[in-house]
Amino acid sequence: MINELKKLYKKIFVKELPMYQKIDSFWVQYVDKKSIKNRFEFFKQICDGKDIIHFGCNDWPIFKPDYNLHIFLSKVTRSIHGFDVDVDGIEHLKAYVDQPYFSNFNDLKENRYDICIVPETIEHVDNVRTFLEGIESVNAQTFYITAPNCFSKRHIHRNHYEEDSFIEIVHPDHNYWFSPFTLKNVIQKYTSLEVEEVILLEGDTMVCCKAIKRMVKIKKIVKLFIGYYHLLSFNFKLIRVLPDVEVIFFFPYYHTGGAERVHAAILEAIYPKKCIVFFTKASATSNMLPSFTQFACCLELNDILNKKNTRLIRLLTSCIANKINSSKSITKVFGSNSDYYYEVLPFISSNIKKFDLFHAFSKDDYREKMIIDSARSITTRVVINEVAKTVITNYYLRAGISSCTSHIQVISNGVAIPSEVAVKSINKIRVGFIGRWSDEKRPELFLKASQLVKQKYPETIFYMAGSGVSLKKDLVLSYGVEPLGDIRDFEVLKTLYLSTSFLVLTSVYEGFPMVFMEGMSFGCIPITTNVGGIKIHVIEGVTGYLIEELEEEKIINTLVAHLSHLLEHPELIAELSANCRHYAAEHFSIEQFNETYKLLFN
Template sequence: MSNPPRVTVLMSVFNGAAYLRDAIDSILTQSLTDFEFLIINDGSTDSSASIINTYSDPRITLINNDKNLGLISSLNIGITHSRGEFVARMDCDDISLPGRLSKQTEYLETHPTCTMVAVKCYFIDAVGKECGFWNDDCNFTSYDEIVQRLPRANCIAHPGVMIRRQTLFNYGYDPRQANSEDYDLWLRLIADGHRIDKLDEYLLKYRLSPLSVTSISNKHNPDLKNVRTKSRFVFDRLMSGRVNPFVARVFLNIFKDLYYFSGKLVVTYFIDSVAAFGRFIGSLLPFSNQSGLFFFFPFCHIGGAERVHVDIVTCFADLKPWVFFTKWSPRPGTLRSEFDRVARTFNWCLRLKYTYPLSAWLMAGFINKHPKAVVFGCNTLFFYKMLPYLSEDVKVIDLLHAFGGGSEDFSLPVIHHLDKRVVITSQTKMDLMHQYSVKGIDAALGERIELIENRVEIPHEYREKVVAEKLNILFVGRGSEEKRVHIAGRVAALCASRKIPVMVTMIGDVTESFAMSDRPFCQFTGELTDHTELRGYYERAHLLLLTSSREGFPMVIMEAMAQGVVPITTDVGGIPLHVKSGVTGILIDNSSNEDLIAEAMLAAIEKLTSNRDQLMTMSRNAYDYARVSFGGERFCSRYRSVLLADIESYRSGNAQG
């Protein structure tokens, strides 16, 4: 028999084909090469075995279980077959960084009193993207810190440990400690005086998969799982008469776990009781919404999203729906009058915010008393917080303008309450479907996503642009962070420095977003609430600048193209689906280097300034595309279909009865 390797890497696989190749490759490419790689195929029914068999590396030894025995039995089988001086654990969906085995081996060889050495890990999602850290792993590194923390909770990532083989052979994994076999082993080692250290380096990528053993077991009261693990450990120590201060601390922490668990139960019961009472009070309120249609939006001030919200509510003007604004609008008079014209509005931001959660319970109770009520919300946390308290016969729809604004994340806990989700671009729909896949969300919920594109008013015919010596350039929008208005200011300053004949006009509350040195090169109108005045600026403009770091598909591009204005824009969100670079506009790579964006926009402006014929051709193309794509003839019919399907017939039937 050949000389034993320094390290045995031990990995069990059960239906792990999705990430198996990444895991194997991360071990085979380690800087330390003197190891054997024991892979236990635990009765997999997917392609795991065939993936393993594609490798010809002699360091791999495959052991096939005839049937699925479970992780603990498979690891114990692997331990009996291991030959290395040290055993390194690995999971089939994780990734070890190249220096992991080398650094752990060196540590154990130079620290003979250490039995096991762990590494720190950071989390990755299903596609390998970093998504956070495990706090206990980060915060408890030294031996003393580990000993202090273990009686309360585990703080060591199992697939990142390396342990002396003879010790692991003597202890093994306890088959009675399913889903906590690692934590139980750490407790037994520390209780017997073994030293566990942790390298202060992140050498493991720990995948958060919804189908992993840890994820599945943690769905079922992790506090109780800890109670069970520690109770078994303490019981065994009492029965064998091996009690010491560490065991006593574990015993005392069992009561802490029970206290926290029972406290959560009491709080949950109390909240549920008060919520039920709040809904009951809400159902007794002596007034009602005859339309049964409720909208929840954050603001009523000027903005592209708010303009879309007005358009949506206008589609239901015949029903006179109720609209609630959940956040403070600094200039509520701007769009509030347009909402008031088609709906009954309530600017209750302070009441909803400062009386939450009572406000959510009362609102839910009030809505629940309306037969076949419909609730529609967008970009408001209050709306999502209220959903769990609505009755099942209330129809619920939300709208996502763009992916990446936050709504897609804080809506996750309640997406099963949503009957429909409306998106305005196919890209957002794809992003949501990908998120569902990564988070392990039922793919059937993706079938509830509806694409309804926004609309704008389109002139009946193209109006030829007047080409003067200077081209008119517009920026229209807010001064919020993602708009990166300062880049537009930088472009204006560069145009002036290179004597490019343009006039840059900034529409919106953006002055404070500008560098002082760039302000002299722009004209500022402030917010424009008069649509006729805004349309006049579009009619006189030749180019539109959009410098955002993220967008869905902004209204300003639709409005500009409808007037033959050529957009020069970063290629974010759904913009590339409609703006064809060199045809209907100019797309700029959304680089993290803002100077590169400014220079690219400057080059596009300079090109179109010197080639007016190309500019006029693109202007006509932009209008033609907008006329075909943004007219929105079906906008209202689509929204009415999504919100009122099966409800109008119900109401008309009741009216006849």
């Protein structure tokens, strides 16, 4: 009885030391870590828009296309090269992702990458040191190396002793188990890579080490000092221009683009209100900067945000929020297409009215959580059409905050309608693609369709205009299409609209493109994929043609069919062109746009 009471006393009142505190400190290794649940989403976030080299891309010997990381990442990366010693597997993978593949480190010497990912590969290799030395030779800025975590609760629970055997649940091709410490240790022991961060993935069953080359670390320190310099400079500039400012805007860019045209038009609509615009990303060109500086004071944040330093960004956010909250004149903030706006938003006083604008949504849009999290703090959420409103409404319904739907307001974009437009010539047909060269706009589909149409109608003129087209000049010319580049002067653009019969877009997603609003007002006929809010204004056979197909080959064929049909029936061109002019005059008034935004900001 006494022994039982002693045990009970010890259990209740005597605090048992953790095992590691009972062991000599020589054997105890501390590893800072963070946990992220979804492995695929983690890699998607770090690889989005980047040039990637992916080691172990085959998933040998179990290949499932729906669960293959290489196929998944190919949809979001700028480029993704694969590396695997399984040559037969590479040939199979090429059917899904047609990009370069390698099986020898020497073949990578001329290539440069943003990120090198080595997911669940190191445990398969024969010699860890030799393999890591090969990885180190890759010309990449950042490395992510992962392996199964031997100390995850799941792995410890699954592997156990029996009387005469040990049961281990493991891939039969694995040669090693790693822990957070040992994976970090071999990387830093056998290479000049320095592990910056240890991340546990998939319920801690995977350990991931983020590493950089030591010289890169020195460069990062220098960049960080530059970032602090820019923060101080920004603070002084903000103090100087802040008096009497009424509205703060957060926009990403001032290069040529439809969204940028709308953002500049909003500033013009509410002028002479005193405004500041924070540009949060690096613009490809300064083409549209004068359209912003004409109506607002403009400050750039990219030189601070691009350092990607948590403390530096936190200081910037604090600086901006404090200045806004302490101002006696600022009453409103407004953001569009800027993720950073939503980092600042929680720190802005409830006395300040908060607005945002959404132009378009893609399938499985990453902004859903951001929209839901900010819903209750937003005074008015502006969208450009009912389609976008429906998307946000569905987000709210799923999140159980349908009451926030009342804060959504539709404000259609507008353009200046020309007073008179000459009738299009049917003897000289011009077909245009006006838009930036980007993956979601799929310009290569326009090129392929142009080539097919020109084989039958060689007199038809095809051209491409927009940001990035000049960089693809040789490719564009090889399809018999004129590369006009980025058109900065709106008078030149108007002349182009006047000579254009058809405007083509093959986008994955859109809101309603400004190029269609402007083009239709000049009698240009849209032929376009049916995405976003396009079907609201492009009425099949009346004000243009919609392409319903989803597969790229079918999109090309349908585009060719529409153009061929119209070229065979010139009377239809005249009819639809007139319809477009009349429709634009009735629906795309810049006056209505201006009045609505004036009311919003008053």
